Every structure is written in C-alpha cells, then in structure tokens.
Amino acid sequence: MQLRHLRYFVTLARLRHFARAAEACGVSQPTLSAGLVALEQEFGRRLIDRDRRFEGLTPHGEAMLPWAQQILGAMGAMTAAVAETPLEGPFTLAAIPAALPLVGRFGAVLLAANPDLVLSVRSSTSRAIDHALTALEIDAAITYLDQEAPAGMHAVPLASEDYLFLTRRGGRFDDRTAIGWDEAVAQDLCLLDESMLYRRLLDRALAARGHTVRPRATADSHVALFALVASGAFSAIVPDSYAHLLTGLDWARFVPLDPPEPVRRMGLIVLDRDPPLPRARAALAAARAFMIDGTYQALPFSI
Numbered sequence: 043m044q045l046r047h048l049r050y051f052v053t054l055a056r057l058r059h060f061a062r063a064a065e066a067c068g069v070s071q072p073t074l075s076a077g078l079v080a081l082e083q084e085f086g087r088r089l090i091d092r093d094r095r096f097e098g099l100t101p102h103g104e105a106m107l108p109w110a111q112q113i114l115g116a117m118g119a120m121t122a123a124v125a126e127t128p129l130e131g132p133f134t135l136a137a138i139p140a141a142l143p144l145v146g147r148f149g150a151v152l153l154a155a156n157p158d159l160v161l162s163v164r165s166s167t168s169r170a171i172d173h174a175l176t177a178l179e180i181d182a183a184i185t186y187l188d189q190e191a192p193a194g195m196h197a198v199p200l201a202s203e204d205y206l207f208l209t210r211r212g213g214r215f216d217d218r219t220a221i222g223w224d225e226a227v228a229q230d231l232c233l234l235d236e237s238m239l240y241r242r243l244l245d246r247a248l249a250a251r252g253h254t255v256r257p258r259a260t261a262d263s264h265v266a267l268f269a270l271v272a273s274g275a276f277s278a279i280v281p282d283s284y285a286h287l288l289t290g291l292d293w294a295r296f297v298p299l300d301p302p303e304p305v306r307r308m309g310l311i312v313l314d315r316d317p318p319l320p321r322a323r324a325a326l327a328a329a330r331a332f333m334i335d336g337t338y339q340a341l342p343f344s345i
Contacts, residue, residue: 043081043084044077044080045113045114045117046067046077047077047078047080047081047084048081048110048113048114049067049114050063050067050069050074050077050078050081051078051081051089051090051103051106051107051110052107052110052111052114053066053067054074054078054090054096055099055103055107058096058098059095059096060074060075060092060095060096078090085102085106087100087102088100088102088103089102089103089106090103091103108176108177111176111177111178111179112176112177112178114178115177115178115179116178118178128156128158129156129158129159129320129321129324130158130159131158131159131160132159132160132161132162133152133156133159133160133161133162133181133182133321133324133325134162134164134179134180134181134182135148135149135161135162135163135164135180135181135182135183135184135325136163136164136165136166136170136171136174136175136180136182136183136184137163137164137165137166137183137184137185138165138166138167138168138171138184138185138186138238138239138240139165139234139238139240139262139263139264140186140203140238140239140240140264140281140283140308141184141185141186141283141308142163142165142264143281143283143284143286143287144184144200144201144283144308145163145184147332148184148200148310148328148329148332149161149163151328151331151332152324152325152328155324155327155328155331156324159324164180165263166183167237167238167239168185168186168239171183171185171311175195175311175312175313176194176313178313178319181312181319181321181322181325182310182311182312182321182322182325183310183311183312184200184308184309184310184311185239185308185309185311186239186243186306186307186308187199187307187308187309187311188306188307189239189243189306194313194314195311195312195313195314196311196312196313196314196318196322196326197309197310197311198309198310198326198329198330199307199308199309200308200309200310200329200332201283201307201308201309202305202306202307202308203281203282203283203305203306203307203308204281204282204298204302204303204305205244205247205279205280205281205282205299205302205303206279206280206281206282206284206285206296206297206298206299207221207226207277207278207279207296207297207298207299208267208268208271208277208278208279208280208284208285208294208295208296208297209229209271209277209278209295209297210271210272210273210274210277210293210294210295211292211293211294211295212274212293213274213295215295215297216295218297219297219298220297220298220299220300221297221298221299221300222299222300223248223251223253223299223300223301224253226277226279226299227248227253227255229276229277230258230275230276230277231255231257231258231259231276231277231278231279232257232258232259232260232261232267232270232271232276232277232278233255233257233259233260233267233278233279234260234261234262234263234264234267235260235261235262236260237262238262240281243306244279247303258276259276264280264284267280268284268288268294271293271294272293272294279299282296283308309329310325310326310328310329310332312325312326
C-alpha cells in the first residue's frame with residue numbers, strides 16, 4: 043500500500059471533488075483517479091461511489107477513512123518527532139467558542155517556551171475536536187472537561203466557567219446586581235446554536251429549572267452574539283470568560299444569574315499516546331505553566 047494513495051483517498055473524502063482533491067495533492071486528476079483505483083484493487087472493495095463526479099464513500103470507504111486518517115497523521119507525527127528539535131512550524135490549536143478567551147494566555151505561554159512554533163487557532167465544535175484530534179489534524183484543543191469529554195485524551199484543567207446575563211447598558215438592568223433565571227429567559231435572547239456544546243449545557247441547566255429556552259436569534263460565534271446585544275434588541279447568556287475580555291466597553295452590561303449554576307471546568311486536551319507526540323508534550327507543559335499555583339481558577343470580571 044502506498045501512502046500517497048491513502049493521501050488521495052483522505053483528501054477526496056474531505057474535499058468531495060476530484061479536481062480539487064487532485065489540485066490539493068499536487069497531481070493531475072488522472073493520476074489521482076489511478077491511485078484510487080489501485081487502492082480499491084488492493085483492498086478488493088469499492089471505496090468510492092462515483093459516476094462522472096464524486097458521490098460519496100461506500101460503507102467500506104467510510105469504515106476505512108478514520109484508519110487512513112490516523113495512518114497519515116501518525117506518519118506526519120513520526121516525521122515531525124525525528125525532524126523537529128526544537129519544535130518549529132505551525133501548531134494547530136482548536137477551541138470551542140466558549141473557550142476562545144483562554145487561547146491568548148495559553149498561546150503566550152506555549153510560544154514563550156517554543157519560540158520557533160507558529161500558533162494557528164481554530165474555532166470548532168466539541169464533536170469536531172474529538173474527530174480532529176483522533177485523526178491528528180490538530181495538535182491540541184481547549185474544551186469542557188466534565189461534559190461530553192472525549193475518550194482517549196489527556197487533560198489539564200485551565201479555568202472554571204460560570205454563566206452571566208449580558209445586555210446593553212442604558213436599559214432597566216443598569217442598577218441590578220443579579221437577575222433570576224425566570225426573568226432572564228423571558229427576555230429576547232440571542233444564543234449560540236444547538237451544535238455548540240455550550241448551548242447544549244445551557245439548555246440542560248435551564249431544563250433542570252423547568253425552562254425551555256426559545257431564543258429570538260442564534261449564531262455560531264460569540265462575536266455575532268455580541269453584535270446582536272450591542273444593537274439593543276437582544277440580551278444573551280454568555281460565559282464569564284468573555285466578561286473578562288469585554289470589561290470596559292461602554293455598551294456591555296454583565297449581570298450575575300441567581301442562583302448561580304455549578305461551575306464547569308475548561309482545559310487543554312491532547313491525544314493520549316505513549317510515547318506522547320512532541321507537540322502534545324509541549325502543549326501539556328504549557329498548560330501546566332498556565333495554571334496558577336497548580337489549580338485552575340475563574341477569570342475575574344467587573345459589572
């Protein structure tokens with residue numbers, strides 16, 4: 043089996059287009075097609091549904107894809123482990139939207155210890171992070187540790203998280219030091235969409251209090267939510283880590299929710315390998331240096 047044929051297969055599965063896959067692999071389309079045919083002949087199974095265009099993977103192709111991704115990822119990691127002393131080049135860090143405020147401090151610690159690395163940050167869902175780490179498409183991720191945590195990962199806690207009610211200043215919440223959940227849910231809310239783990243956890247917390255939230259608007263990024271709240275037409279329920287970033291903006295008013303929910307731990311996760319991958323080892327060292335007195339803590343904010 044030739045690794046380039048596996049690369050053709052994985053690239054086609056990702057791009058779902060023969061011409062674009064050939065271009066990404068740096069070969070002609072007939073060369074890519076011939077390599078895929080050779081791969082199918084070697085396994086004695088049809089891996090790709092195609093007519094004049096790519097239509098999808100067969101069940102055999104779907105079964106083969108994660109293994110092909112891991113083989114290519116392992117080869118890349120092995121090459122990097124041999125060649126990179128010290129570590130250099132891109133370091134890909136994925137984070138769920140709720141954890142993005144942590145990437146600045148973590149990235150600073152990582153790059154201070156590894157000055158030849160170039161940090162590449164990717165916003166992602168928790169489910170996509172699980173897949174990308176397993177396929178060795180990313181080096182590390184920051185996500186929740188206690189809810190829907192992926193198996194086969196090594197984790198280091200970085201911070202705790204609480205919910206805050208966010209609204210625009212100049213309204214009836216300016217003099218409030220807290221807001222009840224019943225009142226918060228009754229507002230015109232904008233929230234992350236249900237593909238995001240943060241939203242699923244919030245929905246569970248609300249359901250435990252007998253609420254079903256029906257937001258007036260949803261988005262897949264906190265930046266979009268902040269723009270909606272800044273317009274004055276919406277309020278939101280957001281992680282307190284964003285209050286740390288937005289403190290000082292004249293429009294943003296953060297109000298604690300009463301009673302508070304139990305805090306949720308956020309942390310770094312890497313693939314649990316023995317021996318650990320070099321980039322994973324560097325990420326774990328940075329995460330431990332990130333921690334304050336060996337423990338995680340909530341980020342401060344002001345209301």
